[in-house]
Amino acid sequence: MGRRLPSGGTPLYERLAQRYVQAIEAGTLRPGDKLPSVRMLCAQEACSTATAMQALARLESLGFIEARPRLGTFVRSVRTPAVPEGTRPAARACAVTHSALIAQVLTAVGDERLVPLGVSGPRPSLLPTEDLARAATAVYRRGAGAAVRYESPSGFMPLRRAVARRALSWGFAARPEDVVVTNGASEAIYLALSAVARPGDAVAIETPAHYTIFQALEALELKAIEVPCHADTGMDLDALGRILQSQSVAAVLAVPNFSNPLGSCMPEAAKRRLLSMLGGHDIPLVEDDVYGDVGFSGRPPAVKAFDRTGQVLLCGSFSKTLAPGWRVGYILAGRYHERVLLRKFSLNVATATGPQRAIARLLDSTAYDRHLRRLRTALADSAARMTATISSCFPSGTRLSHPTGGYTLWVELPGEVDAFELYSEALNAGVSLVPGQLFGLHGGFPHCIRLSYGQAWSESLRSAVQTVGRIASRMARSAREAPARLAEPSRA
Numbered sequence: 001m002g003r004r005l006p007s008g009g010t011p012l013y014e015r016l017a018q019r020y021v022q023a024i025e026a027g028t029l030r031p032g033d034k035l036p037s038v039r040m041l042c043a044q045e046a047c048s049t050a051t052a053m054q055a056l057a058r059l060e061s062l063g064f065i066e067a068r069p070r071l072g073t074f075v076r077s078v079r080t081p082a083v084p085e086g087t088r089p090a091a092r093a094c095a096v097t098h099s100a101l102i103a104q105v106l107t108a109v110g111d112e113r114l115v116p117l118g119v120s121g122p123r124p125s126l127l128p129t130e131d132l133a134r135a136a137t138a139v140y141r142r143g144a145g146a147a148v149r150y151e152s153p154s155g156f157m158p159l160r161r162a163v164a165r166r167a168l169s170w171g172f173a174a175r176p177e178d179v180v181v182t183n184g185a186s187e188a189i190y191l192a193l194s195a196v197a198r199p200g201d202a203v204a205i206e207t208p209a210h211y212t213i214f215q216a217l218e219a220l221e222l223k224a225i226e227v228p229c230h231a232d233t234g235m236d237l238d239a240l241g242r243i244l245q246s247q248s249v250a251a252v253l254a255v256p257n258f259s260n261p262l263g264s265c266m267p268e269a270a271k272r273r274l275l276s277m278l279g280g281h282d283i284p285l286v287e288d289d290v291y292g293d294v295g296f297s298g299r300p301p302a303v304k305a306f307d308r309t310g311q312v313l314l315c316g317s318f319s320k321t322l323a324p325g326w327r328v329g330y331i332l333a334g335r336y337h338e339r340v341l342l343r344k345f346s347l348n349v350a351t352a353t354g355p356q357r358a359i360a361r362l363l364d365s366t367a368y369d370r371h372l373r374r375l376r377t378a379l380a381d382s383a384a385r386m387t388a389t390i391s392s393c394f395p396s397g398t399r400l401s402h403p404t405g406g407y408t409l410w411v412e413l414p415g416e417v418d419a420f421e422l423y424s425e426a427l428n429a430g431v432s433l434v435p436g437q438l439f440g441l442h443g444g445f446p447h448c449i450r451l452s453y454g455q456a457w458s459e460s461l462r463s464a465v466q467t468v469g470r471i472a473s474r475m476a477r478s479a480r481e482a483p484a485r486l487a488e489p490s491r492a
Ligand SMILES: Cc1ncc(COP(=O)(O)O)c(C=O)c1O
Pocket: 120, 121, 183, 184, 185, 186, 187, 210, 212, 255, 259, 260, 288, 290, 316, 317, 318, 319, 320, 324, 328, 329
């Protein structure tokens, strides 16, 4: 049976979606309003389930609505910026020089007395701390001798096996021998870059990008070429294609699943296209997959799932799901495995033995998957509530990303607001955030901030977001009024 077409030939689901677009644009449906469920839409429109679902999917892909797990579908509060404003990616490869600024801001942001809107990871309240404690106790009590020995450079075999097993849910089969255990994803990225590039080489990265990436590039004396990103779908592959045609690029480094700070997630077709583009130039991909497991509605495949030639070096860790302080990560480096392993050995021999063993124990039980389900639901809820709060109290003209996973919201403020000033004033008011200047070369994104929602929503979080909104609104107002005051004739 064919699709029902109206007189103009437009499919019914499209007409239905357009009617809702008009209602949203006219303000009949407002941000945060709930849409009818699929069943209600079917009854209301006398249409099939497939048509109702297609209409909702269309509205979602246009950025007008969002699904919140277990809660329903809602009108989005603020439309996603396409390419964040203020991005003027450097057309050429540039040296990275702002690690000292990054260290200064991160030290301030780490102050435990602040409400931590600046920390992009889970707060302990979202972590299975009792399960972790039990696993650690078992490791140190029962195997004290083994737990104080050096581990092998490639890591504790049962942990490597557990990581290889988890790769099945990332879309590919791996052998335990393909895995090297690292000190977090940071070390994995550092090892990957040092295996595929030499000082002075250029690496193409997303912009905005997370400061771990800048720190590794600067330490290895590598240059960066910034590639613009879409807030929903990640790296702009047409822009990357132009760069690859015109410049020498040693590697591409991307965070395809829930990037930090944008929260973008590259669609599967784009992941395949990225790989085939790089294959054509024989360029390795350093895939930072540290947020892959924290998609609100599940786990998207890694780019490595489509890798047939071993050109992808997948880096990840348990920092965003279990214990950031245990510093346990991993790398599956494909054809660069041997080089990575040699560098790991000479850098620090091996990752600490105890945490590797404790995490291996936890991964062997059902506790980890149970925990991931709870974590994803809590993050989706906090992200939605933070979005709604920002929409109600930030200055007009503010734009906001709409992540479908990860820990961070990217907020683009009106041009009058300087993110670094806002960051300083927020610190004085007891709230941490990260200014956009840290996320790019040449001053980064001076009108953007990153806010994190890595804890269960609470009154304290709401009030911290409102504090930031009040300061930003005051800054925007006084900047707008200043020229007017200057223009007033003197009364003297
Ligand atoms: C995109 C990205 N990559 C890597 C890391 C580093 O992760 P780890 O703590 O496992 O070293 C982070 C941490 O915030 C991150 O956001």
